[in-house]
Amino acid sequence: MKTSKDKFSAIALLLTFVGVFFLGVVIVAGILFFNEKTLLVPDEFPTISAAVTAADPGDIILVKTKEDGTPYEENVTIITEDIKLIGIGKEKPVLDGDTVVGGGGITLTNTSGVLVKNFIIRNFDDEGIFLDSSDRIMIKGNNINDNGDEGIQLSSSSSIMIKGNTFNGNGAEGVFLSSSDGNMIKGNTSNGNDSDGVLLSGGSGGNMIKGNTINDNFDGIFLSSSDGNMVKGNTINRNDDGIDLANSNNNMIKGNNVKGNGGEGISLRLSSNKNVIKRNTANNNDDNGIFLSVDSNDNDVFVNRAFGNGDGVLSFDINDLNITPPLNTFKGNKCGTSFPAVICN
DSSP states (O other): OOOHHHHHHHHHHHHHHHHHHHHHHHHHHHHHHHHOOEEEETTTOSSHHHHHHHOOTTOEEEEEOOTTOOOBOSOEEEOSSSOEEEEESSSOOEEEOTTOOSSOSEEEESOBSOEEESOEEEOOSSOSEEEESOEEEEEESOEEESOSSOSEEEESOEEEEEESOEEESOSSOSEEEESOOSOEEESOEEESOSSOSEEEESSOOSOEEESOEEESSSSSEEEESOOSOEEESOEEESSSSSEEEESOOSOEEESOEEESOSSOSEEEESSOOSOEEESOEEESOSSOSEEEOTTOOSOEEESOEEOSOSOSSSOOSEEEOOOSSSOOEEESOEESOEESGGGOO
């Protein structure tokens, strides 16, 4: 039988072990901290690419505007993991492709744990930022405008946070995800791009598109053959279609404000099934406020508001053309006109 002394000795031994363990953690953390370098552009390195090449995992690259105000004119490629590339100063440093022949602004390939923050990236022939087969990346607070292709493209990349950026006036989509899962697109502005504000394609699933402002593009948000995504709380105005789903299933479209678009407000077509369309506002769109094609079924359309859409003859606030079971389900929607007429409460 153990005595109180035995118990005390056991507790003391345990506390000693815990103390040694945490001391080891602190020592390791300290080693990692003191091995971290800060690289300065242009003070120590004349170009961003030179600093990226010299960086080791854990390093921080701080980039400020050049004294003469000229932009950095280069293609930057990042393959090193766990580095931070941060623009500093009163004005964001500019990465400009105007004199660069071909390529994009910043390319991240087969890497992870990278931060790209606080740059202006413009005038490149291809993408402003391109991520290929990468994960755990943060793209934050950048202005990515007037590039020849997408503002940002993700290909086969996951766990990417795209937050608080602007993607305006690019030659294709503002944001384009291809075969990319589990990413967050939050609080960005994507306006006036030649194609869609945000496009998900190639089986991109499990992504969150939340709280973005998406105006004056082709489609605002387009999900093409992409399942299981959340589109929530976005403001989507003056595009062709506001939110367009084609051959996309099991998505949640919730709480979006979709107004004044030139086509449909929210459109489900090409066998888009088992989606939930809930608590959206779809007003004053030129065609239908909410449209479900003849081959899109088993969708739930609940508690939406749709007024002032279409002409009330061929297009309506809510228009459901599907007649093939399982039928679409409508509950609690407020609208002025619908087909069939029983949809509106």
